[in-house]
Amino acid sequence: MDLSRYFDLKKKGKWSDVLDSFLLSYSQIFFSKDRRVGALMFVATAVHPDLFIGGSISVLLCNLFARLLNLSGEAIRTGMFGYNGLLIGLAFTFFFKADPTLLVVFLPALFFIVLVTAALRSLLGYYFNLPVLTLPFLMVFFPVLSASKNIQGIISNLKEVAPSVFEFSFFEIVISYLKSLGAILFIPDAASGAILFIALLLFSRIATILSFMGFAMAVALIRWVFNFPMEHLYLSVGFNFILTSMAMGGVWFVPQKSSFLLAGSAVLLCAILWASSAELLSSLGLPVLILPFNLTLLTFLYAMNQRTLDAHPKSVDFEPDTPESNLFHYQTRIMRFGSHFQHPISLPFLGIWTCTQGPATPPTHQAFWEHAYDFEVKDSSGKPFKNGGQEVSDYLCYKLPILACADGQIVKVITHLPDNPIGEPNLKENWGNLVMIQHGPSRFSMVCHLAAGSSRFKEGDFVRKGDIIGLCGNSGRSSVPHLHFHLQATSRIGSPTIHSEFHEVVLEGQSSLLISTYVPHERDRIRSVNRNQVVADCFIFPIGQKITLICRSGDRQWNEEVETSIDLYGHLCLSSLTHKACLRFENKNSLFVIYDFEGSHDSGLSILYASAPRVPYESGENLTYHDTLPLRHFLPKMRRALSDLTAPFFNRKGLKMEYQCRLNGENLIVSGYFSKQNPHSYPPIETRAVFREGLGWVESHLHRKGEKVEVIRFDNKK
Template identity: 30%
Template sequence: MYRKYIKAIINSYSEIIFLEGYFPGGILFLSTLINPNVGLAGLVCVLSSYVFALAIGMHKEFLKSGFYTYNPLLVGLSIGYLFKLNLLTTFFTITAGILAFVTTLALFNIFSYYLRLPVLSVPFVLVSSIAYLASSKYANLFVNSLYPHSFLKFMENKVPLWFAGLTKSLGAIFFSPHIISGLFFLLVLLFTSRILLFLAILGYLEGTFIVGIMKGSFYQAFYDINAFNFALIAMAIGGVFLIPSPKSYFTAMTAIAVSPFLLESAKTFWSIYGLPVFTLPFNIITLSFVYVLGLVGYPYLTKIYQGTPEKTLDYYLSHLFRFKGTERTLTLPFSGKWTIWQGINGKWTHKGPWRYAIDFVITDEKKQTYKGHGNSLEDYYCFKKPILSPTRGRVIKVTNNVPDNPPGVTDKERIWGNMVIIYDDRGFYVVIAHFLQDSIKVKEGEWVERGQMLGLCGNSGYSPQPHIHIHVQLTPKLPAPTVPFSFVQYFTQNHTKPVYRANCLPKEGEQVIPLYTDKALDIK
């Protein structure tokens, strides 16, 4: 019965360094007990936040991973490092733990909903700063609870300076800035994730090298235990929030290159109030880089973290080879058999930032898009055919009054013609263009479902013949760079039998037939 509670508490320790499980959590828990005040204060904080979560009715399933309780743990460790544990500091720790849990839950929902970002250890920085500032006004805490930190220094002169700095900095993540604690940290990474081990060491060395060059003293650089921020940035960007690869390592190294300036400025500012910087540089740099990479549609952002970078990379490669599509999935915006007229990186207009786009037409047995001479719009097979919504979402833009061009003529001023832009709640915008004038049936602000009729195929805008243009972008304004997308549930047909595609992108010249769920088959 108590096993699941123990696992939830142990996972709080491993979550701090992006891992999970009994082994890493257990080793890290033991490392905090090197200083009993630190270890016990952290445990008290986790237990108080866990009990409070259960008391307010939070489901146990949400607590077992340790995701909501690692920030309270860090707050408890920070208090235990400053004050020795007694009745007064225990009360102070319990209340700080509850505040950290409430802050974590609130910020998690704000960050994930509005920014699509992880909360990281932002709640810890906020609550620990509040606790440190408040404690300066509590005379009883300072008189009765402060204690010196002078133990476990016997190994510092027996190892190289950089190694002593590395291990002490890594130990400082758990408020145990000692070589032995850092060795525990390295041991955990060695047996659970060699990628994180490589990134932690590389990040620390790069950051301290820059600081040493700028200050003219490598002793000062290695002596600063706040350098653990460099290791955390490298681990987070290089192996957790980006798919591990040379590109992610380069991005992580770039992030570390700019972080020493933030670290030094934060130390200068925070020292005015007598505060350490905690993990503030790590949070600011990591969140900023992840947010910007998301804005530009960086294709190698981690969608589902699997517990270690190695497992995430394995999952990504397996998924990549099995399914050729993307996470931005659409249904084909029509019914019946259509042909890809211009595909990705097409030979006419799908170039550069606008390369991720597809144009559809209807062709006959001779691969002609029209009957007769094609002098009239009515000669084209797809003219006035229904265009269906390829996704479910909110209509944010409609243009419906652009005249249709005669065949062979294009409108170079209103290139999109009549069009609809739909915002998909998954975080992107779908643009469907070249509708027939005055044929669009939906209005701005309306909600549409997949397969709902939007309007009729026309020849408005920069369009020499009737066709449907579709692309995906990350911002609501036109023009904007396009991003990869794919279609689900359709058949492709060339000269062979139809082939089912679950999540793929058809090639230029292929014929496609969408598949729609028949609601009549639902079992009631």
């Protein structure tokens, strides 16, 4: 067989991918995607040469098998097929004496674990939205260990492993903690554990705290509650208590007080499962290993997926990263967009409408139906009608288009009811003509009192945000033409309403204020962004385009190469090839928005983030808007690390910036200012960004406390 097509390392990036797939197979044990963490964990196995060799060979072979099977290249690169193979290699070396006969079982076990991993990734991920964890390791190693006594030449070390001893002095507890960390790689040794502790600190300070919590609960339960079997105790504590606490407290849930409580509950369940399974598995001649961890996590994750409201603790509904990054991403989303939910809801109409009844207000938005809104159109004098207002056609909102507030599927349509005469509501069909759309699990929107026959959609149709789904009318329990809107958790008409918030709302008053997330109140005059195509054409970022930036800060000057790309998850990215920084953004229908920035703060992309985090495709001196820059980006490294430790327990504050944008010829100039001043506040910040029609980003500037940073595009001509 010609293997060259699988490993043509002369191609750019292949060596890097092979190195990634090797090191990340180690780091995945700590839920990390950091090469440095993987390298330290690899070094930690060198304390035991046999485990060092066995683990390395296993990872290389598993990744080779995965490539031969043409499995996902990205999954291979990130270690998803290697980490269970690593555990197999370490477990074989730990539990069996070296013998050539062992290869007869070892090689098929590695190949089988790749098959099991691929199957479970599809089965659990697609049908249950659950991770594979280390189920493949258990599904392969338990049968091998059980069958080993019937295979000639294979000698098990199972009975020769000395029982673990937990002493309860402070020094001994520290040593036991390090041994428990080392045991995660089947090396219950303090030296190996110390290296893993450094790797854990490098990965995440929050995860380190959670590992302390999991271990402390293990010590307390061993001392005062459970009579645990002492054989392989370090393995069980490391695999189950420590990893369970880390996973539940900061990896799959945003690290907060509530997630720490959830992690503690998970550790207790893990202890119960450990105590119960130890007796059963012991009768079969098997150790507990990491079985309680898998059962606990899968149970908790699946149960939490069934919640009707994803909050307290908040699950990580974005690409998981370090606990610090998960918390930072979520808190930034709350600070900047005010959104607790992943899918935004837009206003369901065009032009300026007035909220005539808001949430929790009489006469109808009460009790189970308090989270609702009524809207009408009024003229400059505040009147909702012309002429005498005696006919439905007199009302300014009558037969104006009603829009889908977000993408979704039509689940209910009623369109046959006639419009009522003014002042004569239909009390039998309260909701009147309506359209209900499902936008996601337990998330339905409903618009009511539509004009008769005005919806062209039928149940089962898919709609996009902004599609016209009907016309405003006066059907149902409605005395005058208006629009009723609410969200609910089920598809049943009349179900209780749930909290809703509108995104990218312009509040009209003496000036126009763009608000990222808003709950309208009675008498509010609101609209969506009025898209200006000239402004929209200033945000050009062709995929694959590379530009050179000239960056200056004081006496320093450097060049930076930046490329536009799409990441694995379909996000548009500006990536710094010089500083390994990444800025994720989106060109929406009505605005340009930068979601987050990761990487070195020496990158010019960090200045773009500060100067234009969000820009509406509308230009006017009267339109202002606010955005919040994460304070973490402006902290020195040491203060940032200390801030990360306290972040799960205290709300982070950011720098609330005020922005305006105006057209100047072919240039769009975005100006930002932070001016809050008191003896303990952050110093004033001024920013400016320039975008050019048909070209895109041209330059960005930041002034702060005498410091001036500017980033200028080298080729700034069309």
